[in-house]
Amino acid sequence: MDQANRPTPEREEAAREFEQHRPRLFSLAYRMLGSAAEAEDAVQDAYLRWHGAETGQVAAPGPWLNKVLTNLCLTRLTSARARREEYPGTWLPEPVAGAALGPLERAEQREAVSFAVLTMMERLSPPERAAVVLHDAFGYSHREVAGVLDRTEAAARQLYHRGRTRLAAEAPPTGPADAEQAAALLARFLRAAADGDLEQLEELLAAQVVVWTDGGGRARAALRPVHGRTSAARFLAGLFERFTDGVRLELAEANGGPVLLGWEGDALTSVGLLEAGPDGVTAVRILRNPDKLAHYAHRHRPLSQNR
Known part of the structure; x- marks a missing residue:
């Protein structure tokens, strides 16, 4: 490395x-x-902004980085929404190992990063x-929030309540009480x-169950959701x-x-x-797009090994 490009102690710090x-920034993004x-x-874009800033002038790095990253994400979301409208078939969020998402001890914390909620977030x-x-x-x-978004406090409050109202209107029924019941x-x-046991499958599925598969044009998948207990059981079998x-099947956590x-x-x-409610499995989401599986592949935590 030549002398001009050698990191200074300040840059290393x-x-x-x-x-x-x-x-935390990954969890937010x-x-x-x-x-x-x-x-x-x-x-990484936030890091480049941080690297180019006069970091000694940043009094509170955490809030500064959160604001920079949030605004980078807002810009990305605008273009992402257009891309996802043209996505071949169903678009589903990428799976992520829980360790990368910060604390998930409480049911509310787990629900916030569930596929159901992340999918509903796309409508906001x-x-x-x-x-x-x-x-x-x-x-x-x-x-x-108002400071991050450059809005008034009243406007930030309105954004929050409007978003929460829309999410609550589409909230799925309550599923299994804990991870052990969900795994069972x-x-x-x-x-x-x-086993191809259609009778047992139908018993596990709610009447209005929906199955989504995401191949992204890279792997075979149904382009439309499959609705209803009988159709879903046949499709899944x-x-x-x-x-x-x-294929080796494995129970894991995401x-x-x-x-x-x-x-x-x-x-x-x-x-x-799976997503479950009082009457059985209400939704099945299957990701097959290899582009969405790469990040998770080396970071998963096995629950048990099927034999």
């Missing part, structure tokens, strides 16, 4: 400072974008999404689907028959809950998860 904030890859890119405007994420996940007051339900579902030959992984050799080829 600034880089170390940024790394202390990186996990992922909740904003629903994409691990886009979240990493946004965090970017400022509404930012207001909800900053307030609920990071404890920002409405006044602090997933294991029962797996056995029935693998056929899916397992076609795509699980030579986004604060249990998921089913499909491996072909060392390649992760699918991630499936």
Whole structure:
């Protein structure tokens, strides 16, 4: 490295400072974008802004970085919404290992990063999404949210309440009480689907169940959701028959809950998860787009190994 490009002690210290904030910044960006890859890119853009700033003049690095990153995400969301409207078939969020999302001890924390909530977040405007994420996940007051978004406090409060109202209107029914019950339900579902047991599958599914599959044009998947208990059971049994030959199945954790992984050799080829209500499984979401599985593949935490 030539002398002109050699990092100064101040720059090295600034880089170390940024790394202390990186996990929280990724957690924020992922909740904003629903994409691990886009979240990493946004965090890297924030680092470049940090690297170019006069960091000695930044009195509070954490809030400064949160504001920079939030606004980078708002810009990305505007273009992402246009891309997702042209996405081939169903768009689903990327799975992320819980350790990358910060504390998920409480049910509310797990719900906030669930696929159901992240999918519903797509229906919010970017400022509404930012207001909800900053307030609920990071404890920002409405006044602090207003400072990040360059709005008045009243406007920030309105964004938050509008976003929360829209989310509440589409909230899914309450599912299993804890991760152990959810994992047990997933294991029962797996056995029935693998055996092609349509009767048992139908017993596990709610009458209005919906199945979404996301191939992104990169892997075979249904382009439209499959609705209803009978159609869903037949579709899922056929899916397992076609795509699980030579595939190793594994129960693991993602986004604060249990998921089913499909491996072909060392390649992760699918991630499936269930959402349950009082009457059974209300939704099945299956990701097969390889672009969305790469980030998770080396970061998952196994729950158990199917034999």
